[in-house]
Amino acid sequence: MKSKIVHTSGTVLLVGGGATQHSALRAAMADVDAVVAADGGAAVLLDMDILPDAVIGDMDSLSPTMQARLPAGSVHQIAEQDSTDFDKALRNISAPLVLAHGFLGARLDHQLAALTVLCRRAERRCVLVGEDDVTVVLPPALTLALPEGCRVSLFPMGPVSGRSEGLRWPIDGLEMAPDGRVGTSNEAAGGAVRLWVEAPRMLLILPVACLGALLAGLRQAEAWPAP
Known part of the structure; x- marks a missing residue:
């Protein structure tokens, strides 16, 4: 290597x-x-x-x-x-x-x-x-402590699907793609936000004020394996 x-x-x-x-x-x-x-x-x-x-x-x-x-x-x-x-x-x-x-x-x-x-x-x-924003590729699973009403945007960089808890508009069962359905301008519904995705193709975009919460969640999350 x-x-x-x-x-x-x-x-x-x-x-x-x-x-x-x-x-x-x-x-x-x-x-x-x-x-x-x-x-x-x-x-x-x-x-x-x-x-x-x-x-x-x-x-x-x-x-x-x-x-x-x-x-x-x-x-x-x-x-x-x-x-x-x-x-x-x-x-x-x-x-x-x-x-x-x-x-x-x-x-x-x-x-x-x-x-x-x-x-x-x-x-x-x-x-x-x-x-104004922070963005990261969603890991396989991520838990975030976000205030109710916080903007949570999900943008697929390729075909990808996933699940969610704690979003105002859940993403369960949605097939997302950059030229199809995207998940921008979603919101935290209150309580923990939990996200799962099947592949490293989903961007998570949050207000920059949520950087601390994002880093705390990432430090507890499993990383994607090297290709």
Whole structure:
């Protein structure tokens, strides 16, 4: 098996070059074991006087001047153009959880590419954190403590079905697909929300205020096996 660039038994903060909030990044750093930048995400961190443990990508968005400010040996250039910098970084991180900032917002095409990578690398548990939303590929089973009326959106990235408890509109028996039935704008009915899916193709989208509840649920959930 090919060795990964970053190995940790704790949480990794992965920063991209898209829209980010410095306050959210600093808050995330309080509970992570490593900080990784995907290409231009290094500029975001350097602007905050934060030195990443590793920078991974094709380096087409990071100037030589910026690269010179990084610690020796921290830049890992992957020149191929068949994958995004997010994919390059995520597939080279070995960690139980990755918090990814700077991949939602701004360009829609970049967001869609990031969501595709989430499903392609579903065995690498990664939460995309944006200004308004957080999203993750649903694990096989997940229990969440969410307040009544909380927005719970489910979006299939491929044909998938599942079951639910605690949603205002249950998903039991529904065959969902991106060009068919989707589950956006559902709500928590009060009490625990429990979700089960048959395959790693369902995105869960919650308000960013629910990040803590999502992380608590994920830490108790079984992960998808590696392909």
